[in-house]
Amino acid sequence: MAAEITKTDVDAIYGTVAKTIADALGCELDEVKRDASLIDDLGAESIDFLDLVFRLERAFKVKIPRGKIVEDARGDLPEAEFEQKGVVTEAGIARLRTFLAEVPADRIAAPLKTADIPRLFTAETFAKLVIRAQREQGAA
Numbered sequence: 001m002a003a004e005i006t007k008t009d010v011d012a013i014y015g016t017v018a019k020t021i022a023d024a025l026g027c028e029l030d031e032v033k034r035d036a037s038l039i040d041d042l043g044a045e046s047i048d049f050l051d052l053v054f055r056l057e058r059a060f061k062v063k064i065p066r067g068k069i070v071e072d073a074r075g076d077l078p079e080a081e082f083e084q085k086g087v088v089t090e091a092g093i094a095r096l097r098t099f100l101a102e103v104p105a106d107r108i109a110a111p112l113k114t115a116d117i118p119r120l121f122t123a124e125t126f127a128k129l130v131i132r133a134q135r136e137q138g139a140a
Contacts, residue, residue: 016060
């Protein structure tokens with residue numbers, strides 16, 4: 001099992017992540033709060049996630065595979081147990097609440113369409129994504 005990501009881990013890289021998000025989305029740095037939804041609060045679109053991941057890869061010299069957050073969020077839960085007919089199951093919602101602990105729990109509520117999972121992603125979600133990528137590449 002991977003080591004838990006601590007607040008200290010996130011704090012160590014958050015400034016660079018926040019600046020990268022602000023640059024990618026063309027918003028002010030002070031708007032990039034840890035719990036701000038990149039889509040709902042900062043106006044990101046799906047194409048912005050590709051740009052953001054590319055910028056984070058360059059800034060931190062890591063490789064982040066596409067779809068990595070959702071894949072990691074599902075963990076060892078089989079896809080059929082995570083979502084059915086495009087809707088996240090109760091087991092899937094419980095898993096998302098654990099994995100995306102930085103997201104206020106009231107945002108992760110049923111019914112949740114699989115396509116809406118990216119709406120949950122916060123600035124801190126991307127900081128954790130970078131930390132996981134660093135750890136995987138350090139272990140490789």
